[in-house]
Amino acid sequence: MAIWNEKAENMDRDELRALQLEKLKKTVRTAYDHVALYRHKMDEAGVTPEDIGSLDDISKIPFTTKQDLREHYPFGLAAVPMRDIVRIHASSGTTGKPITACYTKKDLEMWAECIARVATAGGATADDIAQISFGYTLFTGAFGLHYGLEKIGCAIIPISSGNTERQLNIMKDFGTTVLIATPSYAMYMAEVAEKMGVMKDIHMKCGIFGAEASTEELRQELQRRWGCVVTENYGLTELLGPGVAGECMCRKGMHINEDYFYAEIIDPITGKVLPDGETGELVLTSLEREGQPSLRYRTRDITHIITEPCECGRTSHRIAKITGRSDDMLIIRGVNVFPSQIESVLLTMEGIGPNYEIVVTRHNYTDYLEVKVELIDAAMLDRFSDLENLQKKIVTALRTVVGIDIKVSLVSPSTLKRFEGKAKRVTDLR
Amino acid sequence: MFVTQISVFLENSPGRLAEFTKLLKDSNIDLVSLSIGDTTDFGIIRAVMSDTEKAMKVITEAGYTARLNDVLAAEVPDCPGGLDSVVQTLSASGISIEYLYSFVRSEGKNAVIIFRVQELEKGAAVLEKSGVHILTNEEVRSL
Ligand SMILES: [Zn+2]
Numbered sequence: 001m002a003i004w005n006e007k008a009e010n011m012d013r014d015e016l017r018a019l020q021l022e023k024l025k026k027t028v029r030t031a032y033d034h035v036a037l038y039r040h041k042m043d044e045a046g047v048t049p050e051d052i053g054s055l056d057d058i059s060k061i062p063f064t065t066k067q068d069l070r071e072h073y074p075f076g077l078a079a080v081p082m083r084d085i086v087r088i089h090a091s092s093g094t095t096g097k098p099i100t101a102c103y104t105k106k107d108l109e110m111w112a113e114c115i116a117r118v119a120t121a122g123g124a125t126a127d128d129i130a131q132i133s134f135g136y137t138l139f140t141g142a143f144g145l146h147y148g149l150e151k152i153g154c155a156i157i158p159i160s161s162g163n164t165e166r167q168l169n170i171m172k173d174f175g176t177t178v179l180i181a182t183p184s185y186a187m188y189m190a191e192v193a194e195k196m197g198v199m200k201d202i203h204m205k206c207g208i209f210g211a212e213a214s215t216e217e218l219r220q221e222l223q224r225r226w227g228c229v230v231t232e233n234y235g236l237t238e239l240l241g242p243g244v245a246g247e248c249m250c251r252k253g254m255h256i257n258e259d260y261f262y263a264e265i266i267d268p269i270t271g272k273v274l275p276d277g278e279t280g281e282l283v284l285t286s287l288e289r290e291g292q293p294s295l296r297y298r299t300r301d302i303t304h305i306i307t308e309p310c311e312c313g314r315t316s317h318r319i320a321k322i323t324g325r326s327d328d329m330l331i332i333r334g335v336n337v338f339p340s341q342i343e344s345v346l347l348t349m350e351g352i353g354p355n356y357e358i359v360v361t362r363h364n365y366t367d368y369l370e371v372k373v374e375l376i377d378a379a380m381l382d383r384f385s386d387l388e389n390l391q392k393k394i395v396t397a398l399r400t401v402v403g404i405d406i407k408v409s410l411v412s413p414s415t416l417k418r419f420e421g422k423a424k425r426v427t428d429l430r
Numbered sequence: 431m432f433v434t435q436i437s438v439f440l441e442n443s444p445g446r447l448a449e450f451t452k453l454l455k456d457s458n459i460d461l462v463s464l465s466i467g468d469t470t471d472f473g474i475i476r477a478v479m480s481d482t483e484k485a486m487k488v489i490t491e492a493g494y495t496a497r498l499n500d501v502l503a504a505e506v507p508d509c510p511g512g513l514d515s516v517v518q519t520l521s522a523s524g525i526s527i528e529y530l531y532s533f534v535r536s537e538g539k540n541a542v543i544i545f546r547v548q549e550l551e552k553g554a555a556v557l558e559k560s561g562v563h564i565l566t567n568e569e570v571r572s573l
Binding site for chain 2: 381384412
């Protein structure tokens with residue numbers, strides 16, 4: 001298991017913390033001096049850059065949100081003049097204005113370094129032929145991976161997204177060994193490859209997938225179909241793009257590039273910092289970005305930090321698979337519940353369809369959750385007990401994962417709403 | 431030998447049954463026999479219909495989960511002890527009955543009872559041997 005930058009990735013934790021503090025002080029100072037938004041927020045909170053004497057002092061700094069970025073669109077968060085900016089990316093912006101990201105030359109070098117680490121951890125080496133099936137657009141994915149893989153020395157096929165049959169023919173003809181894609185596109189490609197009958201001529205070594213959340217079940221399926229190791233990585237345009245964190249071959253959480261990013265987990269409701277290991281919202285602070293530094297950016301992604309040493313030898317902490325968005329969180333009888341947790345349970349159940357609906361009600365000051373699922377397996381109609389057992393099985397599985405009792409209702413497939421875009425599966429009647 | 435029955439899943443919410451019977455009416459499907467078993471959450475409708483293929487098509491296209499299976503339709507004397515003798519015969523042969531329901535229509539002095547048993551072939555043979563008439567799909571639909 002190769003490590004790209006042993007000095008940085010295997011750094012002694014005390015040494016790392018000292019380095020983080022030094023970089024944090026510098027970042028806060030720069031942000032305060034050069035970005036009006038951060039200066040206003042800190043002034044309002046009565047905090048000055050001098051107040052940062054330890055890493056824990058970071059909690060004095062106010063959070064930054066997506067809304068802040070939108071309000072300062074397009075370049076309000078840049079900390080350097082445009083003369084020093086050499087690249088601009090933007091998120092797709094499905095709702096509202098896009099989020100922009102400005103990079104200096106040094107930022108791009110750092111980005112390539114971050115990706116080189118993530119891609120090496122995911123199995124890429126100079127011997128590989130890497131096909132980048134992300135769109136080469138404003139989106140950070142393709143360019144981010146491109147320069148990092150180039151730094152490693154991979155032979156890059158910048159094919160971009162779309163035209164799946166051509167993608168697969170190139171994979172076969174060029175001998176692609178590393179695929180860069182979203183997990184869902186990689187799954188689609190596998191289906192097409194099997195239909196075309198070219199899978200036997202494709203010899204993938206690793207799939208390094210990202211840019212969207214996925215489940216462990218999907219990873220297993222991708223590994224089986226492509227016959228290769230699949231790792232996942234994490235990043236967001238607001239901070240950098242891909243490269244914030246990535247899995248190693250152990251596939252037990254994504255190693256954070258901690259010398260470049262400081263990660264905290266907070267309670268999404270109170271904003272209080274939670275101890276390592278507890279689940280909450282990931283908050284990130286960039287430690288070396290010049291073009292557009294970020295102070296305590298609320299990612300809205302729900303995860304927890306894994307501090308146990310990893311078998312790969314890296315000393316960096318890891319973030320667990322993203323389990324949901326804080327926007328979607330429900331609080332039921334004091335327990336934080338994410339619809340994505342419920343979905344992951346339902347997807348593993350046989351006999352029911354992929355559609356579901358969550359209904360939240362309140363009786364006598366107590367919250368109740370009901371999940372409606374579609375019964376699709378007609379074979380279960382022979383016996384009442386089969387249906388009752390199915391219902392019980394789902395209730396038990398949900399209790400194990402979510403931690404509370406959820407009422408499960410079986411309904412016929414015609415009952416639940418169908419969605420043409422983004423599904424709205426939660427009805428809160430409280 | 432066997433009669434084809436349709437089982438349909440129905441959740442227990444207001445109006446669902448009415449929706450279902452309306453669907454049958456609008457599609458001109460005649461119910462020959464019907465039973466509804468339910469818990470507080472859901473029910474299973476079991477029915478023999480005038481035109482099984484058409485009924486199955488209409489029902490599944492309307493988004494219901496439905497299934498066809500074979501059941502026994504036995505003619506039972508419509509008198510005290512009539513049903514008992516049939517049940518005893520099956521029981522004596524070690525055939526367990528999963529459920530049974532009676533026919534909406536019948537002819538003359540005999541009642542028709544639908545039996546769902548685990549071993550259909552054996553059940554039919556045992557009953558016929560004891561002199562019970564087992565109805566075919568054609569016979570049932572012409573009732
Ligand atoms: Zn590791």
